[in-house]
Amino acid sequence: MTSGTKILGTGLVSMMFAMGCGSSSTPTGSDAGTGSDVVATGDTGGGGGDGGTGGALCTPNATGAATTFDYVITTIAVDGNQTPSATARPVFGFDLDNTRSPVTRPAEGAPHCAHGDFTSMLDQDQNADAMGRPCAAGSAGCSGGVDNQLPAVVDALGQFMAGLDVGNLLREQINSGSLVLLARVSDVNGELGPTLCDDNVTIRLYLGYPMFSNCANIQMPNQMYAIAASSVMNPMDPSSALIQFPGSIVNGRLRVRPSAGMASRPSFSIPLPISGVDGLSLDLYNTQLRVTMNADGTGSNGNLGGVILKRDLLTALGRVPQLMPFLAAAAPLLDGFVDVATPLGGTGSLCTGMGASGMEEGGIGLGLGFTTVRANIANMVLSDRMTGTCGAGTGGGGDAGTGTSDAGTGTGDGG
Secondary structure (H helix, E strand, C coil): CCHHHHHHHHHHHHHHHCCCCCCCCCCECCCCCCCCCCCCCCCCCCCCCCCCCCCCCCCCCCCCCCEEEEEEEEEEECCCCCCCCCCCCCCCCECCCCCCCCCCCCCCCCCCCCCCCECCCCCHHHEECCCCCCCCCCCCCCEECEECCHHHHHHHHHHHCCCCCHHHHHHHHHHCCCCCEEEEEEEECCCCCCCCCEEEEEEEEEEEEECCCCHHHHHCCCEEEEEEHHHECCCCCCCCECEEEEEEEECCEEEECCCCHHHHCCCEEEECCCCCCCCCEEEEEEEEEEEEECCCCCEEEEEEEEEEEHHHHHHHHHCCHHHHHHHHHHHHHHHCCCCECECCCCCCCECCCECCCCCECCEEEEEEEEEEEEEEEEEEEECCCCCCCCCCCCCCCCCCCCCCCCCCCCCCCCC
């Protein structure tokens, strides 16, 4: 892999996966809805959770004191590029525009943007039959709504950069400790496992740093991490995470609870730590996150998705010296990846062209898979890695880590 490819590939990885500080003075995601998608016994609805098909029965397990669980992401996966069809391998991601675009000859204009949507096996409420009911991928009359052009973007970048291997870069970043992402799930009532149902939990995401020297421990549970100062508003208060969402647990599957506000303002601000380019970032809108919280402490079938605006991505690429020779071709190339009309949920949404706001419209849906193990957090917030710890001196960037909180029996942080 050439140095230029390595730099760009690392920038791409950081852009897509390193979650950073929001510009708002309040925690991002704090307006994310108040309704419940946990249904009482006898009701219908809900998404079916992990592999369900809708109509799942899920009664909140309001037993015992509220508990906090913390996780570190150990793998991140990108789907291979493919064309949507009834038999295509289901991809990561979500229905980000509340539209199920047909796989054959989708309209060029809004809302379909000339891209058919994919089906999902992870979260089957992202699919629907002719009656609008969640359905199993591949079943008769079942169509998908997943918006995910990340595999196509990665494939196109590979045409410019021989040797680009995003999967390998992800493994390197995670296993070297230069990219550490953790999640704290608090206010959980009940025992982990497939029967766990809770209609009101809080999800906090952190960047942080390993507190151990051997990077092989990244894949091991119950390791200690510190929170990166860039991830909290108050360095004395881990609960003041800049990125936090209300959520629920449906049949053991954790869900971020979305709201209309998440479509109109960014849920994440994603830093791009590329050498020689200061202050570079991208905003992610309508962020969705789900993962199955297993009884053994692992998190499986993780699913992360959201929308980036085409104009934001083009502006970011224009500031990267290694990409300047390709910038003239970038705009029409990016038009080909737009699969979400913007503004999201607004009137006059466009796939391309100048919108009512006077800005270029069009969004690109992204989807990623991930797995987790349980983690512990030290009661400290750091501005950089400690000497001798995993990731120190690797060039991973001062803020490319995450922290978590003590796993087990905490009382939860409210939210």
